[in-house]
Amino acid sequence: MAKSSQFSIAIHVLAMLAKNCDERMKSEYIAKSVNTNPVVIRRLLGNLYEANLVVSQTGVCGGTCLTQKPEDITLLDIYRAVSSSEVFALHPQMPNQNCFIGKNIQKVLEELQDKVDSAIEEKLLRITLADVLKSVEKEANSPK
Amino acid sequence: MAKSSQFSIAIHVLAMLAKNCDERMKSEYIAKSVNTNPVVIRRLLGNLYEANLVVSQTGVCGGTCLTQKPEDITLLDIYRAVSSSEVFALHPQMPNQNCFIGKNIQKVLEELQDKVDSAIEEKLLRITLADVLKSVEKEANSPK
């Protein structure tokens, strides 16, 4: 994935939408909860729209709501919607093809990338947005 | 982890050292295979030294070699030696504590970070540097 906080913020935003499934939520309201600029939220919602997780309406009384039930949205859906890159990067420069290791390491690293990615995806596939909301409520009720 | 290629390059470097366990290897030689600057390699080797994976010697006939057998070095050892951050970042700004979601989401995200990290670590723990070298050799012998 990356150093980016897009995944975290996406979960936050979608959890808010999940808690208020029946009404449209404005980017400005969401931004106040995330503590950022509304444009940052709208950009993120654009990615979530492309992944068919939310739908927005412009104009007065506009805003965004989920397209699916929280139980049907997995963290993998969210991860794929906002995560740009792999967990770790390959060589910035092509390794020396005259070296035995240099010539063959890239394929091996790509396979490793796949394995690590699969491990992450298997984990994320088993957690839904509804689960996240449950965890949030559990946290809210836990003694500090 | 990150967009960084440190993990990839570390595996490359250690694979080279593993293939020539009995002699010290110079940073300039390694750099030519990785196709980068020797200082980049020496910086990386510094991290690997702190993790007790390699040892270097200065001066004429200096260089670096492994401190352990390739079968005893796991990719998790390497990952921990060079990976600075988590797989995904939390909020850049503290969320609004007056919002129900904002107040409780961070703990939930931290728990999620732990789960994802564990998934990665379990995978990396089961692969050794010797396995990597085997994969490289297999790749070298495979028909193109």
Place this chain on the structure above:
DNA sequence: CATAACTGTAACAAGTTTAGTTACAAATTA
């Protein structure tokens, strides 16, 4: 012991990425 060959590391530059901001067109409601 003088010299050449190494590593270790600081300091800096360039490129990329991320987050945040302003501005404004387009769409919608009333």
Place this chain on the structure above:
DNA sequence: TAATTTGTAACTAAACTTGTTACAGTTATG
């Protein structure tokens, strides 16, 4: 028609990554 809201482009600032130069310290060897 006016007010409100999203979508998006353009820009800035900060952080991170890689690469580079420079040089002090260490070691082998003639």
